[in-house]
Amino acid sequence: MHVDELPALGWSLEAADCVRRMDDAGIDKGIVMTIVDAPEVNPRALELIAEACAAYPGRLEAFARIHPWYGDEAVALLERALTELGFKGLKLHPVTTIAHPAGADTVRLIRIAAAHGAPTLFHCGDEPLTTPLAIERAAEACPEATIILGHMGGYFHVDEAIDVAERRPNVILETSAMPYPAKIREAVERLGPERVIYGSDGPACSPRIEVEKVRLAGLEASAERLVLGENAAGLLERVR
Amino acid sequence: VIIDSLAFLEEGLLDALDAAGIERAIVCPTRARGVGYDIGNDRVAAAVAMHPGRLIGFARLDPLAPGAAAELDRARGLGLKGLLLHPWEDGFRITDPAVDPLVDGAPVIVAAGFPWVSEGLQVGEFARRHPETTVIATNGAQVNISGLGQQDAELALETFPNLCIQTTGVYREDFLERVVARFGAGRLLFASGFPRFDPRLELLRVTWAPALDPPARAAVLGGNAHRILGLDAG
Numbered sequence: 001m002h003v004d005e006l007p008a009l010g011w012s013l014e015a016a017d018c019v020r021r022m023d024d025a026g027i028d029k030g031i032v033m034t035i036v037d038a039p040e041v042n043p044r045a046l047e048l049i050a051e052a053c054a055a056y057p058g059r060l061e062a063f064a065r066i067h068p069w070y071g072d073e074a075v076a077l078l079e080r081a082l083t084e085l086g087f088k089g090l091k092l093h094p095v096t097t098i099a100h101p102a103g104a105d106t107v108r109l110i111r112i113a114a115a116h117g118a119p120t121l122f123h124c125g126d127e128p129l130t131t132p133l134a135i136e137r138a139a140e141a142c143p144e145a146t147i148i149l150g151h152m153g154g155y156f157h158v159d160e161a162i163d164v165a166e167r168r169p170n171v172i173l174e175t176s177a178m179p180y181p182a183k184i185r186e187a188v189e190r191l192g193p194e195r196v197i198y199g200s201d202g203p204a205c206s207p208r209i210e211v212e213k214v215r216l217a218g219l220e221a222s223a224e225r226l227v228l229g230e231n232a233a234g235l236l237e238r239v240r
Numbered sequence: 241v242i243i244d245s246l247a248f249l250e251e252g253l254l255d256a257l258d259a260a261g262i263e264r265a266i267v268c269p270t271r272a273r274g275v276g277y278d279i280g281n282d283r284v285a286a287a288v289a290m291h292p293g294r295l296i297g298f299a300r301l302d303p304l305a306p307g308a309a310a311e312l313d314r315a316r317g318l319g320l321k322g323l324l325l326h327p328w329e330d331g332f333r334i335t336d337p338a339v340d341p342l343v344d345g346a347p348v349i350v351a352a353g354f355p356w357v358s359e360g361l362q363v364g365e366f367a368r369r370h371p372e373t374t375v376i377a378t379n380g381a382q383v384n385i386s387g388l389g390q391q392d393a394e395l396a397l398e399t400f401p402n403l404c405i406q407t408t409g410v411y412r413e414d415f416l417e418r419v420v421a422r423f424g425a426g427r428l429l430f431a432s433g434f435p436r437f438d439p440r441l442e443l444l445r446v447t448w449a450p451a452l453d454p455p456a457r458a459a460v461l462g463g464n465a466h467r468i469l470g471l472d473a474g
Contacts, residue, residue, distance in 0.1 A: 009391075011414075095386050125385035154385035155409065177385050177411040181438050204414040209444050216441055 001202045003052045004035040004042075011035070015052035017203040019059055025200070025208035028229070031236075032060050033091040033121075037067040038077050046077060050085045061236055063089040063121060067097045068105035078109055082116045088239045089113065089148075090120045094129035101129065102137030110138060114145035117238045121174065122147065124161060125154030132161040139168040146235065150174045150199065158183045165191050172235075175227070176201035181216035184227070193223035197231045243296075243462035243471075244439065245406055246324070246349055246378060246431040249284050253434060254291070260439035262432065266465065268298040268324040268349070277301055278311055285318035296469060298322045298349065302330045303339045312342055321469055322347040328354035334366045347374045347468050352405075353383030353393075360389050364396030367403040374468050375403050376429060380410040380419075390415050397423050404464070407445050408433035417451040425456035429464050 001018045004011065015032065022030050032052055038045035046064055053060040064081035066074050081087035090113040092099070092106065099106050101122060110120045122135050132153050139147045152173040153161030158180060165171040165187070173187050176199035187196050198214055200207035214227055244265035247253055257265055267287060269280025281299050288297040299315035301308045301323065312323065325348060327334045334350055334357060350366065352358045360381040367375040381396060381403075382389025390412065396403055397419065408431045410416055419428055430446045432439035446452070446460050465471075 093386075095388070123386065127384070127386060127388070130386075151385045155383050179409045179411060179437055179441065181441055201411065205411050206413045206445075206448060209413070209441070209448055212444060213441055216438060 001030045001032045001200060001207075002035050002204070003032045003049060005048075006035055011204070013203055015055055015060060018052075019056050021200075021203045021207045022059065025206075025211050027200075027207055027211070029058070029233075030060055030200075030202070031063055031088065031232070033063040034065045037065050037093070037097055039070055039073060040067060046081050046085060046087070049087070053086075062087040063091040065091040065093065066109060068092070068099040068103065068109050069097065071105065074105070074109060075112060078112055082113065082118055082239070087118070088236050089118045092120060093123040095123060095127050098129060101135045102141055107138060107141050110142045110145045110147070114142060117240045119146035119148050119172070119235050121150050123151065124149035124157070125151050126156050131157050132164040136164045136168060136171070139164070139171050143170055146170055146172060148172045148174050148197070151177045151201070152183070152187065154178060162187050162190055165195055171195075172197060172231070174199040175214060176210055177205060181213050181218075184214060184217035185219060188217070188219055188223055188227065193219065193226040194231055196227045197235070198228045241462045241466070242430070242443070243465040244432045244434075245376065245429040245465045246408065247434040247439075248436075249280070249287055250435045254294075256432070256434050256439050257294075260432065260443050262439060262443065264294055264296065264462070265432070266296045266298055266322070266349075266469075269300040271326070271329045272300075272302075276305065276307075276311070278314065281311070281315045281318065281320060285315075285320060288319065296321055296471070298324045300324045300326065301342060302332070303336070303342055304332050309341060312344070316346075322349065324349045324351070326351040327357035332357065333362070334358045335362050339366070340369060343370045343373050345373055347376060349376045349378065349406075351379075352377035352381045353379045353389055360392035360396045364400050364403060367396070367400040371402055373402060375400075376468075377403065377405045378431065378433070379406065379408050380415060381405045383409065385411075387412055387415070394419070394422070397427060403427070404429055404468070406431035407460070408437055408442055410445060413445070413449055416445065416449060420452060420456055420460070425452070425459040426464055426467075428460045430461050
């Protein structure tokens, strides 16, 4: 989920909105991150998320969205997030940074996250720099890292996202926004239910509809529990 | 009455509509491979003849194929009420001047949001050229999982009052709600996009949208399609 303030787009996404929509959907815990990156365009992006999580203890967990091109400054931000601020993962969105998923700066951050047991969540859709085959290069370069393909390939790269996850055991698929319930079922059948996690992309997207989308996939009850929460809980617990 | 403003005629259509509780649907041919659209248009006309109270037929054409205008005339004779243009699958740009002569005032659905051929503002430009025609863009006039096409879609809606958009695959609830708030519920139509999309999920984007009041929801679910198509009641 997202917490951020973006006047240029007229978007104001507050922690309270996330929690309200989680309540509507019967969701216990949400992972939040900004829409823009630290240190640019928001030098306070990490503090914004830390404050959101502090306001709702036990309900919100934090991922750090960081621009890989900021070199040592980016590394310091990530280290601080994972140690001092209690963040649980790294979020990378190459559409906003134009940093290739397998570029040296990006790989450096992924490896630092992995050293803390923290996963890296990529926006994974249909745009250049975000496709499953581009992110696969990062997964290949960092086999020790857990790489999450957010949106599991978007509209037209879902089959490739499942293919990549099948080839790369360190890749996990995240279901938000991707519009095909049947593809969630296919992913679970091909990868096993431990390799797929629920996401909402809320609060601007409907967490309730996104939960229902997983239910429409028609999974076994135990697999549905894994996808809707147990897998993600396991990822959060592994961070040190 | 819920009217699905775009489903493709394929095996399982009626069962899928039943499973979602959708009463009526605009249907059009799936992509023709190696044959002309006369075959698909005939199939749609036959399906409508079997289910006249349920299905509303739209023709589909490849505007650059020889005889496109004649096929449109033939399809009109079969009772097909509008036209689907799919620039991505059929390999043309919606702003190609060769498309313009096929627009005759009947509603046109454009498969929208595809890069280079049917971006939001390209569909808007097509709507500008045909101000008397209702142009309906699929997928919110933008297919992008980062929401990058939303600003162009809103610019197109703002500029061209004969442009409407469908809900299919639009995961951003705030975008759908903002479209209704800015341009009125009359500009947004529910569509299932069957079979690529799941009608059960697609319907929830409208029925569960918290910011739509009952009249707006009714318009999006079917009232708008009813008005645009000039359908009989029911």
